[in-house]
Amino acid sequence: MQHHTTAFLPLGLFAGALVSGSALADATPLEQQLKDLESFQVIAHRGASGHAPESSMAALELAHAWGVDYLELDIQMTSDGELVAFHDDTLERTSNGEGHINDHTLAELKDLDAGSWFNEENPELADDTFAGAEILTLEEVFNRFGQDARYYLETKSPELNPGVEEALVRRLEAYDMIDTGRVLIQSFDQESLLKIHDLNASIPLIQLVWYYPDENNDERLVEWTGVTPGPDEITDADFQAVADYAVGLGTNYLYDGEPVITEDFVEQAQENNLAVHVYTVNDADEMQHLLDWGVNGLFTDYADRLIELTE
Template identity: 80%
Template structure:
């Protein structure tokens, strides 16, 4: 080979390498997040809520330390417009307060003890450190974990939290959580998800569904809000309609001891561009069964169990 040919060959090789590197470099963090949804996702349900009070800093710290892919939280709005992580619409189950969470200011909610109930409910896991745990604001969570975590946030009970979508998008933008591929927004309310998209169409959305027997015919399954037909009747077109605005679906697997979806449902959703995340799976035998079905991710109160299975 002549010197000129050798130079040309080397130059072309270097150029190809540079071009390949440039192509790799062009994958944005948001695009990478969406690619990662093709892999199995460990979703820590309200943090590691099998080990510590749900939605508490202790539960989130454990899930993060163990390497969960997402910290999953329900976002509600206080009467003075602050966003907090709290599941129930009412305070009684997981705090020493009472009434609707939305009727209280952040300062009033901060006075509540949201940890002691866990010690009462799980006497074999008592930890004095849980006593007095505070309701967390979304900002406190972002300040603690920042860009080192991914967040799977639900617009909870949007009918009770008017304006929650705008407030949430504002916080996500302020903390630069969207372009950096740090957040998924989930909701049972399709309208809430579409509102999020109107505010910022780059935010990836997850449509939550809940299947259960129809009151008229218990042999026939229906979906809670009617966003899709029941699993026996769902078509490619139904999945595609969801895929027009969402990047995945979150569904129950069991209703009152009876399975409501199967491996074929998961496969059909995935073939139509919708990864399927199943809530909330805590027993390892069920985890393994769903892994064998090829599910895209699981919500769990015990991310440590799930991580051990998927290692």
């Protein structure tokens, strides 16, 4: 079940997909996925992570049952080369483990309890079945949802996960997730995205950006990795440089409660063939505000709230 608003982008977005209205019936699944990015996407941030432990099977099952457009997960590598869905570089916040996730084997990670922390932090949402939740491998996620879901996967901290791009592309090809239009790959690390692009140019990519005030001049916004100038200084050429390899931009909306992007920024990105996905929006009024701007998708811990607004 898909939930779309009526806000559509100018025709010609993702022209590379070469899909016109009349040709849509003959569109490949990958072309259809790119076409769908022109309308609004509900992106379940680490699953239904406002309701269940983030990146757990319970959180993914719930979001999937609601009919979200994408299940969003961060992909990291174990010391023995397995791919797992886990956000932080270290284990302490969302498990009873210690240290860097990449220093542990899959077997060591599987022994951890990645659910009880949620019950302790959210007593009103606590559920005994969350206790003992396992850190999931990417294969477990694919084996559970297969072609019935779309996946929005982040190459997380590539400098700590050397080889993650090759391993990820291999898994995506093995599970036939690319030509079937099932996956987007996102990263803050431009080099990581370009590696993915070199390995398989068919995979649609999302360049993540984070805008915040320059520490030497808080009137001026800068981008965390320097992949673009700040929103006040960004040009069509800057957007086009991203559109050379990516189909979209994933951006924050607020920094310290203050907006860092405007409706004009969204429109300019779209005019340069980039979808705009905003992370991580949990407040219904903020969701509605961004919907009114015509953004192409929102990452949220509460996909149920967003679906209510977009139905």
